[in-house]
Amino acid sequence: MNTHKMQTVENTGDGITAKEEGLSRKDVDYTEYRQLWALATSRKLLTKFPLHLDIELTNACNLRCKMCWQNSFLTYPKGVMDFELFKKVIDEGVPKGLRAIKLQSRGESMMYPNIVEAIEYAKTMGVLDIQLTTNSTYLTEQMCGRMIKSGLDMLIFSLDVGHKESFEQIYPLKSYETIIENIMNFLNIKKAGGHLHPYTRLQVLRFNGQIHPFVQKQIKRLEPYVNKVVENNLFQLVDDGPLDLEKFDLLPCSYLWQRMVINYDGKVTMCCRDYNCEHVMGDINTDSIEEVWNGDKYLNYRTLHESLARQNIRACANCEMYAKPKLQQL
Numbered sequence: 001m002n003t004h005k006m007q008t009v010e011n012t013g014d015g016i017t018a019k020e021e022g023l024s025r026k027d028v029d030y031t032e033y034r035q036l037w038a039l040a041t042s043r044k045l046l047t048k049f050p051l052h053l054d055i056e057l058t059n060a061c062n063l064r065c066k067m068c069w070q071n072s073f074l075t076y077p078k079g080v081m082d083f084e085l086f087k088k089v090i091d092e093g094v095p096k097g098l099r100a101i102k103l104q105s106r107g108e109s110m111m112y113p114n115i116v117e118a119i120e121y122a123k124t125m126g127v128l129d130i131q132l133t134t135n136s137t138y139l140t141e142q143m144c145g146r147m148i149k150s151g152l153d154m155l156i157f158s159l160d161v162g163h164k165e166s167f168e169q170i171y172p173l174k175s176y177e178t179i180i181e182n183i184m185n186f187l188n189i190k191k192a193g194g195h196l197h198p199y200t201r202l203q204v205l206r207f208n209g210q211i212h213p214f215v216q217k218q219i220k221r222l223e224p225y226v227n228k229v230v231e232n233n234l235f236q237l238v239d240d241g242p243l244d245l246e247k248f249d250l251l252p253c254s255y256l257w258q259r260m261v262i263n264y265d266g267k268v269t270m271c272c273r274d275y276n277c278e279h280v281m282g283d284i285n286t287d288s289i290e291e292v293w294n295g296d297k298y299l300n301y302r303t304l305h306e307s308l309a310r311q312n313i314r315a316c317a318n319c320e321m322y323a324k325p326k327l328q329q330l
């Protein structure tokens with residue numbers, strides 16, 4: 001597919017008229033957003049503005065989980081996003097078609113002092129889908145109530161043996177059981193208040209295809225209370241080295257059509273896996289998000305992906321997403 005000739009649309013939310021009886025404007029916008037998302041995922045459509053942004057409120061974290069860049073290769077300076085910069089992202093995005101945000105990339109966003117205000121601001125301004133992934137260590141009772149009322153659409157609890165080991169090493173006087181209690185507490189408060197949102201997800205990791213017995217036990221405990229349990233495969237980090245091209249075909253990655261990452265300092269990257277920002281696509285302190293998304297660098301990277309040459313981009317060379325194992329030679 002040729003990116004230059006690809007259909008582009010302005011995702012202004014007017015594609016679907018509210019003829020569907022009984023549907024609110026918000027329902028219609030959400031339906032349209034999911035339709036655009038499906039087209040972007042299959043790379044049939046490049047919207048003029050990304051449908052989704054990962055907005056990194058901070059790249060700092062209180063844990064050092066063994067599988068994570070925080071424990072190994074992350075050398076990028078630590079910092080937090082200026083709240084005015086956050087508002088600037090939302091203010092530019094929503095009128096141009098931004099529909100969804102995930103409020104983290106490399107760190108633990110519940111350490112951000114204005115986390116609740118950030119969610120409230122984005123919701124008030126019209127972001128349809130606001131997600132947050134957390135290690136749950138900052139989910140105090142007071143925070144549970146504030147998060148439930150904030151307008152957050154999805155809260156993802158990460159739970160892994162790496163989180164447990166790191167937590168118990170860093171907080172030797174506490175047990176990881178207190179974190180499970182934080183999650184249970186959140187779910188109880190939400191239920192007691194009759195709240196449907198945020199939708200909750202328990203996210204766990206498979207190491208070599210296996211779920212650790214500790215994690216299996218926690219799934220059994222929490223599964224009845226969360227909306228969904230998602231198992232993800234452990235991925236390699238960029239500094240672990242590239243994938244073996246004898247074994248894998250690297251297919252184009254949909255991320256470059258769906259979303260981008262605004263790091264805490266305004267630097268734009270394609271994906272959270274580029275944790276040291278080796279491929280900076282632009283800087284929103286000086287450029288608009290729209291300019292970066294439609295700029296030469298993105299165009300060039302999309303072309304590399306579509307011409308099956310993404311191994312030339314270091315951060316994409318070892319990524320298992322959209323990598324297809326080659327058929328074994330007979």
Ligand SMILES: C[S@@+](CC[C@H](N)C(=O)[O-])C[C@H]1O[C@@H](n2cnc3c(N)ncnc32)[C@H](O)[C@@H]1O
Nearest residue numbers: 067068106107108133134135158203233234235
């Ligand atoms: C980088 S963390 C940031 C958010 C938050 N600190 C947390 O742990 O949920 C986001 C997600 O990445 C996952 N993760 C970390 N290292 C990973 C790896 N090597 N492969 C796959 N997922 C990983 C974590 O388990 C977590 O669910």
Ligand code: SF4
Nearest residue numbers: 061063065068070135
């Ligand atoms: S809590 Fe999240 S960001 Fe922090 S070290 Fe663990 S996986 Fe990485």
